[in-house]
Structure formats: C-alpha cells, structure tokens
Amino acid sequence: MEDLVVVVPGIMGSRLADAEGRPVWDLSGGALTRAVRTLGGSLKDLRLPAGTGDDHPGDGVRPIGLMPDLHVVPGLWQPVDGYTGLMSWLSATFGLTPGEGLLDFPYDWRLSCRYNARLLRRRVEEALERRSAARPGQAADARVVFICHSMGGLVARHYVECLGGHAVTRRVITLGTPHRGSLDALGHLVNGLRKGWGPLGVDLTAFARSLPSLHQLAPDYACVAGPDGSLEYARDLPGLPGIDPELLADAARFHAALRTAADRADPTELHAVVGVHQPTATTARYTEDRLVPLGTIGGADEGGDGTVPRLAARPANAAGTGHPVAESHTACEQHGSLQNNPGVRDTLIRLLGQEPPFHRGRDGAGPPLGVHAPGLLEPGDPYQVTVTVPVTADRHDELALTAELHPAAGGRPVLRSLRNLGGGRYTATYPAPDPGGYRLVVRPDRTDEGAVTALTLVGGAGE
Template sequence: MARARAQVTDLVVVLPGIMGSRLADADGTAVWDLSGAALLRGLQTFGRSVTALRLPKDIGDGDPGDGVVPVGLMPDLHALPGIWHPVDGYTDLLRWLERHFTLSVADNLLTFPYDWRLSCRFNAERLKGRIDLELERWRASAPERREARVVFLCHSLGGLVARHYVERLGGHEITRRLITLGTPHQGSVQALADLVNGSRPAGPDLGAFARSLPSLHQLAPDYPCVTGPQGLAYARDLPGLPGVDAALLADAARFHADLRSAPPRSELHAIAGGGQPTPAIASYADDRLTLRPEPGAAGSGDGTVPLLAALPADASGEGCPVTESFTPYEQHGSLHHNRGVRDALRDLLGHTPPARRPEHPAAARLGVQAPAVLAAGDPYEVTVTAPDAQLRLTAELRPADGGRPTARALHPLGGGRYAAVFPPPQPGAYRLTVGPVTALGVVLVTSLTQRP
C-alpha cells in the first residue's frame, strides 16, 4: 500500500546550483542545455561558441542585454570542465517531492531557474519578483492557504541567491525556512582554482568566459585560504592572481560581508556533505594554485565545499544545524539525491525540526576520491577511505546514457584505504556508485570523462 503524501500548505521553491539552469537566446535556441548523453558531443561545440556568452567587463549586478534567458532546470548530469564539478540534474528530486508531499510542479512546487552567469544580487531581485506573484496566487487559491509561507530548497550557488533575497531584500517576512544543500556560504577554494588554473587539459578553454562571471567570483573563498609568507591570506588581498578579475573578487567580498552583517531573521538549515577528500586551502606558485585539505581535517567536506565553509560565518549553530545527523557522506554533485538528505527533508518540509538520526554505520562512512574529468586513454582510478579495514566494497561505473555498467571490487590497501582501477572508459558522462557488496549505493559520486 502506497504511503500517504505528507501535507504541505506552503510554497516550496527549488533553486539549482551554478550551471543548473538551462539557458536560451532571444530566439529560443538553447545556449546551455548539455546534460546526460548529450553532454559529451556538445561540450566542444559549446567551447567554440562560448564567446557569445562572455559577459562585458564591469557588468557588476547588471543585465548584459544579450537576450539570454533561463528556461528550466537541468534534468541530468551536467558539467563544464574548469567551472565547478559535475552535478546531477534535478528531475529526480522534483519527482521525489511530488511523490512524498502534497506538492505539484507549477502549483505549489516551483522551480526558479536563473542565469547562473550573473551576480547573486541580480538573481535575488528576480527571485523577489517571482515570489511576490506566486505567493499571492497560492494564498488566494484556498482559504487554508491564506497563511502560507515560502520554503526554499537550494543546491550550492542557489543558496547564496536565496540568502540575499531573504536577508537583504525583505524575504524573511514571508519565509518559513531556508534549506541549503552544499551551499558554500563562505565560498569554495575550488572556485578560486577554476579561475586561476583555468580549464583542465581534457576540456575546452573556458578561461576568458569563467573570468567574466560575477557568480563564479562570488563562489570564491570568503576566508583566509592561500598560504603566504605571513600565513594564510584572503585571495582578495593577493594582488596579481592570474585568471581573477580583481574588481569582481572585491565585489564578491562585499557581497559576503553584506550577508554577514544581516541579522539572522529566518530559520536556516545548512545541510552539507562530509567525509570526502575536500580542498580547503591552497598554495600559490608558478601561476598556479595547488589545493590541499585543511590541516587536521582531511576528508572534511563534500569533495568541493569544505565543512568549514558550509556554514555561514556568523551562524550561532542553533538555527543552522550542521551536525553529524545532517552531514551525509556524499559528494557535492549528488547531495540532492542522497537518501539521508531526503530523510532530513521529510522532517523539514513538515514544519518540524528534524530529529537527530543514528550515527552512520562504518560501512556508510566512505570517502571517495575519483577524477571529475578524465583525459582520453587514462584509466579511471578510484580510492576509498573507511573507518573499517575489513569491509567488502565494490564500485560501479554507469554511463549516464543508460549503457551497460562496469563493476570492480575495491582492493584493501591497509589502514582503511581501498582502491579500484577501471580500464579507460569510452568518451561520455558517467556516474560512479561505491558501497558495501551487500548494499551498493551508500555513496554516489558523479564523474565525467570526455575525449579532448
């Protein structure tokens, strides 16, 4: 017998992360819509035509006037090598929400695609306009909905857009709670490395495009993260970093400072992935950043966003629970598919603070390291860390287009470390799933391989 759907009278709004919105030009022609099976064959074309999507210098919080508009969420695995890591799409999340709650897309379950190239402030203003209209419509649709409020469910960059609306544009007055999944509230050193180091060898050259994006600069770390003669320094205080627009980086610092100065007037739940090898600091030499984990906190993060940056700097912790119960062992790009995250969402969408859950069993506390982008001809190497040296683990590499998966047993290396090597995959997008032999699927890692 099917379980009854939980009653939700609020308006639930889903915001994706960077690259998570499909973009089209003024004629309706897709300019960013590469996911799943189409990802590989479209990346090189995108690399050749990306000049048209570059933003003008000194755009600030403005609209470039190029006719590009957001038209929906990315449905499947998507990535741009050199700009963030691969991310799974949002179709499955929306279907799960509709199955388990009295939510319906275009009714009280809204998606907010946005032009992810642009400033979070610009997109927050657009969000305000959309919410003003939609909440009025929803409240007027039935007497029991007159007191409805808004619940934001945000992945990654989407959390910064929603926070600016809630904390700086008056959105707290109608917001019940703001839920963020893997949002880099204090930035991510990975974004800084994408700017400084540029595209990886396996991808098209997107350096000039990346440097023009206010959004990518707003993802850069807002904490001391680059080692120098005087210790750790803010990136904005290091003149001459290549690949960085100094004006955009300075403005990003002001953006984060504005969020820090805003009083915490709405309930914020920051859910962050943990247990994955995650860079938190960097050293700079020979015009490149070399990423390293935070000293004493190896494996603390979701592979992209370290735990130290997953909670707002001014958060007391009372309204922003980032405890073991809310830090699933998961990679950044798949947090919205994680079963533990969805268990927490069941409670959060029911207007009740989530109950503390049991500690993760040893078999679930897996840290997975695998390449986000793989050059043609290279073997696909997977390394796993676990607290138990006696586990039987397996890894499954599955093509995103639904092709036949390949499985490999992970061999123990001693000290709770395991490894497996897959032969060089064919060009394409892949999902890697790692878990115990008896319960495959504890940790989901998305990864991309492509032929340069």
C-alpha cells in the same frame, strides 16, 4: 502542505537559451561531451563584458528550466547531477503540484547572485499571489520553504536576508551551499583549464573568469598560504592571475552584507545540510603562477563534500551573533549528488514537517567512505577510484567495497570490487571509459546504506 516549496539549483543547474531560443547550455547526461563541444562555442560567446555588475548584459540570454541530468562546464565547477529526480520526489512525497505548491527557479547562473535574487523575489511574490487567489482562506498562512543546492543557497539567502524575503519565508534549507565559498572556485579562476581538454576543442577559461557568480563562490575566509605560511584572504593577495580584483572585492561585500543582514532579532530559520568525509580542497599554496590545493587547514583535514569544505558549508555568522546555524544533517556524500542522497531526503522529510520512513534505517548508516575519483577524465585514460575509511570507523580495514560505474546515457554498469590496500584505503581501476557522463556508486558490503556517488565527464576525441 500549505507552504510554497521553491527549489533553487546551483551554478550550471539551469538550462539557458539565447534571444532566438537556441540552447546555449542545455544538453546533459549521455550527450554531455557533445554538449560541451557544440555549445562550448556559444558559451565562449556569452563571456560577460567588464562592468556588468549586478545587471543583465542585455544579450537576450534567458533561463528555460532546470538541468535534468548530469552536467558540468569544464574549468568552471565540478560535475553535478540533475534536478528532475528531486522535483519528482518532492511532488510525490508531499502531494505538491508543480507550478502551484512546488516551484522551480531556473536562473542565468553567469550573473551576480544579487541580480538573480531580485528575480527570485518577483517569482515568489507572483506565486504566492496565485496560490492565495486559487485557494482563498486556505493559503492565508502559507509561507515559503526554500530547498537550495550549492550556489542556489546564496541566491535565496540574499533575497531572504537583504531584499525582505524573511517576511514570507518559513525556512531556508541549503544542500552543500558554499556559504563561505569554495577553494575549487578560486582554483578555476587562477589556474584556468590547463590540463588537457584541448582535445575536446573548447577552452572556457576566459568565459569562467568573466562571471560575477564564480567570484562570489570564491572563499570568504583566509585560505591562501603566504610567504611565511600564514593564511591570507585571496582578495588581499595582489597579482593572482585570472582574478578580477573588482569582482573579488565586490564578492567580499556580498558576503559581508549577508552576515550583517542575518544578524537581527528574528533570524530566518536556516538549515545547512553538509557533505562530509570526502577529500576536499580547503586551503592552497600559490607557487609558480599556479594555485596548488591543499586538503588541510591548520594541519587538520576537516573534509567536506569534495567541492565545498565542511567549514564553508554553514554561514560564517553561525555562532555568537544571534543567528546560530547548526549542521542539520551531515551526509557522507559528494557535492554533485547531495540532492539525490537518500539520507538527505529523509532530512528534507523531517524539515518539511513529517517523519522519515522508518524502513530506510537510521541516517548515515554504514561506514563513512571518502571517495576520490576524477571529475574530468582525458579520453583514453583509465578510470581510478580510491576510497578511504577513517581508522576510527568499525571494521575500517575489513570492508568489502564495490563500485559500479553507470553510463549517464544508460546501459549496463560495470562492477568492480575494490582492492584492500590496508590502513583503511581501497582502490579499483577501470579500463578507459567511452566519452560521456558517468555516475560511480561506491557501496560497503554490497548494501545501499552509506553509498556514495561520484560524477565524472570523460572527454571525446578532437574534431
């Protein structure tokens, strides 16, 4: 492969260090609860001052690499798996040398997508120059392929669409990118970290509310039910607590600029990989100073990846503007695990110019499983998982479903068979897990075809 492949992670997906090189966001996996407790104070100190805009606050914080394992900042986003597996798979599958043909782009995810897009432009230009110098005559036609998870797709799109990156870009592939925002982001801004997690000794609500990036992840579609039941844009509802109105208005301008820039005669090839069939907050009702999420819009449950609604995982200008973006793949998978899903990787093989391995079977094989499991769990609480299967699916009420709860720190997984509740609903309950990060893998009929992975952080006792 002559092209340069660049992996852009999502929010929280980059390790951060302060001016002295001390980690402020680094530990993950099995040490995650300790990371949140010990680094939480540092993250609170990294609250951005008002007026940061599209600049760096000058506090010396810098990215130092991709997060390798399961990670989450409570009150900011849902748990996400790491990127080590994706980078290793890309290198092995396509013969790409890390740092040469394969580039990662860690960034300070607190900051505006515009700011990080400017850094991405510099990183790509330098990498292309190095690649051309190292392979004279061989890499003359080399261009860039972006593989972006979550918010990383917004960073890459701003570079490509607004900063001239389309001239060197072959295609942009997004995995669960909230092109039109996420109701979860709005909920975190408005509601804060209200339920528990006080025992963990850290509340990052004020930190989260200071971030331009989190406001840029808020829905860019009418999503909040007004007094008459009609849906309105969050930016048009004065008085929502936790919202910085200036940051939210600027986020609207950010999304509008993407739509305008992409509507040109030679649009960049964009492929949206979309998670489906997972219970996903899509709209909300504001009542008693709290945003109550709803899984429907216009009376329909369109689902999504558990974090990003299906309607938001492809650009708003996807139809009728000369910039069509089809769903390149719909994975029955949750947001935090899309980058490691086998069907998604088969799609990446196809999009990067090869044929998927035939022995893995067809994409999306197996019944569509909608998995509901807690992203954050209080210490001492039992862990309950509920799975729904559409009544239109074959054998929806006759499946033998199993769930394995894997500690991220390693150790023996706990296997449970799900109880059939009838009507395509199944459930299982685990005793209260120990503090730490967990991966729950739900399988139909004990096969890996159609398996869905949910991620959870269990809190620890207070100090």
